[in-house]
Amino acid sequence: MPEETTDELMHATYRALCKHGYASLTMRDIADESSKCKATLHYHFDGKRDLLVSFLEFLNERFTRKIAAIDADDPTTRLFALLDVACPDDEADDSDMFQTAMLELTAQAPYETGYRDRLREFETYLTGEFESVLRTGIDAGVFDDGVDPERTAEFLLTTINGTQTRRAAVGHDAAEMRQMIYDYVETTVVSDESPRRTEVHAE
């Protein structure tokens, strides 16, 4: 399949999920959001689940590109930039519906190996990025040397997962929860001696 077709179908899938949620989503709904017909979708994908596995790959790739685009040398700025990308404070109209659809899809991961593997890839990638910036910051003396990079990276991922679940399920304020993750990082990760601390705090 040509790259622009894949790209078009993935954007169509995003719009269809925003409109219909996960459970009731059909191949027709996705086709309706694209210039392709339902038969073309069935030619390229074995069904809705197969298409959604490709959609998760598409989201992982897009996420990786956003991380790669972060232009920050110093560890504190880079750590907060990672948090911004991983825990976006998105005010787009369709965003709540999309978060709801993603929670439904996540809840199907125990039954769908394809979903679970893609979600695990995402988690492994993101914890790796957190770990790496934490090690760099500790070595540079701007992060507290009592911080365990591996455990802290896992803890950050857990708090991000919790933020997404509570936002979608009970409508808890995402911006407020993100601020608490920032506070946690400032209190327990960023060294008291770091010159960046006050700067970041003031942003």
Add this chain to the structure above:
Amino acid sequence: MPEETTDELMHATYRALCKHGYASLTMRDIADESSKCKATLHYHFDGKRDLLVSFLEFLNERFTRKIAAIDADDPTTRLFALLDVACPDDEADDSDMFQTAMLELTAQAPYETGYRDRLREFETYLTGEFESVLRTGIDAGVFDDGVDPERTAEFLLTTINGTQTRRAAVGHDAAEMRQMIYDYVETTVVSDESPRRTEVHAE
């Protein structure tokens, strides 16, 4: 409906969720786990969703009783006991399947007001308990007085939600994540001067 009937049906619902998960669960599956017939269930409940709203109420009540049974005066012991109840490290065979079913149910909360209201009640109750023990500990001088009880309670709830989501969706180790929540509490909440700190750490 007599209390023992309700109780029997709620335990039957628990077993049926452990066996069948949420999506494919039927009123017949629940009846099969009880001494009642399907018609009796339909007489008392409008359907699966109505029955599951009662099941969430049953879980909330059971949780409230467990919290009420905590016999600990000092704030540090009480805070860790609350975490034990809220984030159980359950090794029961059916437990993974139940967590999966609960994540599916949670993912339906945006569509089901009855689910959402019960989940919110649970969150409000639990954050209230966390807030209360945090205030008591700060007043008693055993918790750091820089701790914001309201925000810390919300942060703990977010980490507990994240633990449950990651456990069910990608099979991440719950005991490891719970230990990270303990570490967070010991590092940021329990005051360095508290005599309980070493004691709890050694447990």
